[in-house]
Amino acid sequence: QKWFNPSFPKNIGSILLGTLWLVVSFLLLCCILAIVSALRHWLVHSYRWLFTPCYRKIPFAGKPQQLQWWRYLFYGHSSYAAVMASPNEIARWFLQTRTKLHSYLFSYCFMFLAPRIALVSPEAAKHVMVKNVRNYVKPPMVRQGLSNLLGNKGILLAEGDDHARQRRIILPAFHFDALVHLGPIFRAQGQQVVQRWLNRPEEAIDVHLDMTQVTMNVIALAAFGYDPNTDSGQELYRAYRDIFTQRPPSRMLAMLFSLLPSWLLQSMPLSRLLRRQQSNVRLVKKKVTEIVQKRREEYEALLVKDSNAMGKSTTNRDLLDMLVAARDPELEKKSSHLPYLTDEEITSQALTFMAAGQVTTAVLLSWTLFELSIHPSAQEKLRQELQTMETTLSTQDITEMVQHLDKLEYLDVVLHESLRLHPPVLFITRQAVQDDEILGFPISQGAIVNIPIVALHRDPEQWGPDAESFRPERFLSSDKNNVVIQRHAMAWLPFLYGTRACTGQRFAMLEAKTILFELLTKVSVRLQPGCEVKGYGMVSVPRDVRLQVVDLHKE
Numbered sequence: 001q002k003w004f005n006p007s008f009p010k011n012i013g014s015i016l017l018g019t020l021w022l023v024v025s026f027l028l029l030c031c032i033l034a035i036v037s038a039l040r041h042w043l044v045h046s047y048r049w050l051f052t053p054c055y056r057k058i059p060f061a062g063k064p065q066q067l068q069w070w071r072y073l074f075y076g077h078s079s080y081a082a083v084m085a086s087p088n089e090i091a092r093w094f095l096q097t098r099t100k101l102h103s104y105l106f107s108y109c110f111m112f113l114a115p116r117i118a119l120v121s122p123e124a125a126k127h128v129m130v131k132n133v134r135n136y137v138k139p140p141m142v143r144q145g146l147s148n149l150l151g152n153k154g155i156l157l158a159e160g161d162d163h164a165r166q167r168r169i170i171l172p173a174f175h176f177d178a179l180v181h182l183g184p185i186f187r188a189q190g191q192q193v194v195q196r197w198l199n200r201p202e203e204a205i206d207v208h209l210d211m212t213q214v215t216m217n218v219i220a221l222a223a224f225g226y227d228p229n230t231d232s233g234q235e236l237y238r239a240y241r242d243i244f245t246q247r248p249p250s251r252m253l254a255m256l257f258s259l260l261p262s263w264l265l266q267s268m269p270l271s272r273l274l275r276r277q278q279s280n281v282r283l284v285k286k287k288v289t290e291i292v293q294k295r296r297e298e299y300e301a302l303l304v305k306d307s308n309a310m311g312k313s314t315t316n317r318d319l320l321d322m323l324v325a326a327r328d329p330e331l332e333k334k335s336s337h338l339p340y341l342t343d344e345e346i347t348s349q350a351l352t353f354m355a356a357g358q359v360t361t362a363v364l365l366s367w368t369l370f371e372l373s374i375h376p377s378a379q380e381k382l383r384q385e386l387q388t389m390e391t392t393l394s395t396q397d398i399t400e401m402v403q404h405l406d407k408l409e410y411l412d413v414v415l416h417e418s419l420r421l422h423p424p425v426l427f428i429t430r431q432a433v434q435d436d437e438i439l440g441f442p443i444s445q446g447a448i449v450n451i452p453i454v455a456l457h458r459d460p461e462q463w464g465p466d467a468e469s470f471r472p473e474r475f476l477s478s479d480k481n482n483v484v485i486q487r488h489a490m491a492w493l494p495f496l497y498g499t500r501a502c503t504g505q506r507f508a509m510l511e512a513k514t515i516l517f518e519l520l521t522k523v524s525v526r527l528q529p530g531c532e533v534k535g536y537g538m539v540s541v542p543r544d545v546r547l548q549v550v551d552l553h554k555e
């Protein structure tokens with residue numbers, strides 16, 4: 001009786017129904033997993049082909065084995081090939097992948113699997129920088145990041161005819177004869193920093209912090225003629241310093257935010273740091289606009305008095321003066337081109353010089369002092385060259401001194417070698433306007449190419465087996481080790497080449513030479529024992545380099 005249950009058939013029904021439900025759920029789960037897996041496979045291996053057909057024909061770096069697929073979908077190869085890695089890691093990854101794929105061009109993925117093409121050969125870089133330069137423009141995401149800060153009227157963001165026009169007007173301001181007038185500014189800043197160092201002999205120097213301050217002062221005085229140490233200069237100086245020295249909450253966030261348009265940034269509930277960053281940018285833009293307007297008024301008042309002053313800088317006191325006065329006589333003949341810069345364009349240029357010229361030169365000086373601190377023989381050789389010049393120089397005229405400094409051979413090669421191992425700009429990114437071909441590989445319209453400067457600078461094919469070592473002599477034509485290596489003319493490209501090369505190259509080199517002269521003839525530097533040096537960032541900033549300074553006159 002007990003075992004007899006009249007609801008038995010009904011139970012069977014529900015058991016069968018339950019089993020069926022389980023089977024269907026299981027099958028559904030399998031289907032979902034299969035779809036996810038197929039989607040994942042498609043995303044990881046084939047998705048990039050959708051965008052631009054040429055990626056199919058270029059060897060692909062492949063998913064790094066050690067990276068989980070979801071991290072890969074998010075970061076792509078950024079952990080190896082972008083600012084999320086250190087400059088050393090970036091260089092190694094590009095060179096190793098080139099060797100693995102036996103190809104100077106290969107494709108890889110940026111964040112969210114956005115495809116990129118790496119050009120790991122100076123010849124391929126030459127194609128983009130020189131041979132077909134007009135076909136390669138800054139991609140929207142790079143423009144976005146820069147225009148948030150610089151406005152979008154300056155030379156760095158201009159393209160095509162507008163860029164050529166601006167460059168023609170600006171270049172005379174960077175001519176050597178114009179730059180030597182800035183010698184006293186460079187020298188005074190060098191003297192100030194060495195004095196600070198001598199006043200606190202026991203203290204280990206955070207070299208990047210000090211070099212940042214020096215180059216900020218230099219650019220403030222040389223670009224705008226305002227002294228950051230006066231009251232009126234303080235506000236602008238502080239805002240500007242904040243923009244470039246604040247550490248973002250994470251590099252990942254900083255990268256993401258630099259890509260977002262300013263209208264979106266403004267409407268987002270931002271962190272305190274980002275809000276401060278934005279208000280600093282607004283303040284810098286407002287102040288710089290005011291300075292430009294004042295200079296324009298001064299210049300126009302002068303023209304009323306003396307019409308012959310048209311097109312000539314009246315004082316040569318700073319870059320801004322030269323820009324306000326600049327007129328291109330060739331462009332004047334063409335009615336289609338404005339032969340001078342508008343106020344908005346000058347404001348953007350001034351901001352560009354601050355952004356492009358300050359951080360980069362601070363990085364150059366910091367890495368150079370770091371390398372000299374761990375290579376005492378190179379430091380001594382350089383000091384001897386500087387001291388010989390100092391004692392043989394018959395004049396106190398700073399302009400003449402700067403001219404002599406510019407001709408010193410060892411000083412020049414030390415800076416070349418420092419820029420080779422630690423190029424401040426690690427890579428540049430460009431987008432093809434039209435279909436093209438590089439080294440036999442097709443490049444479709446819209447494809448994004450990347451020149452990893454930092455990897456090209458450490459390429460053993462160009463620099464020999466000691467490519468990773470600091471050896472300034474490699475740039476001397478008399479160096480016997482160079483005979484074996486046939487180096488490409490553009491293997492060294494920290495400032496790029498061609499019509500998009502850095503306009504401030506001579507400015508930066510003169511500034512660095514004058515400041516090194518002031519420092520190394522007064523002090524010697526050595527790395528603090530136990531100091532662990534890290535370099536990272538879009539511009540390779542040397543973090544935590546601490547130096548011990550020895551007063552040469554007390555040794």
Ligand code: HEM
Pocket residue numbers: 155156157167352353354356357358360361364423424425428429494495496499500501502503504505507508
């Ligand atoms: C060691 C120092 C410097 C390095 C390594 C450097 C490097 C570069 C690089 C790689 C570019 C090309 C960027 C691109 O097109 O994506 C560039 C452009 C530029 N740099 Fe420099 N730079 C330095 C110093 C300076 C200084 C001191 C100034 C001005 C005072 C300056 C002004 C500019 C300008 C205006 C451009 C835009 C040129 C154009 O697009 O035609 N740079 N720089």
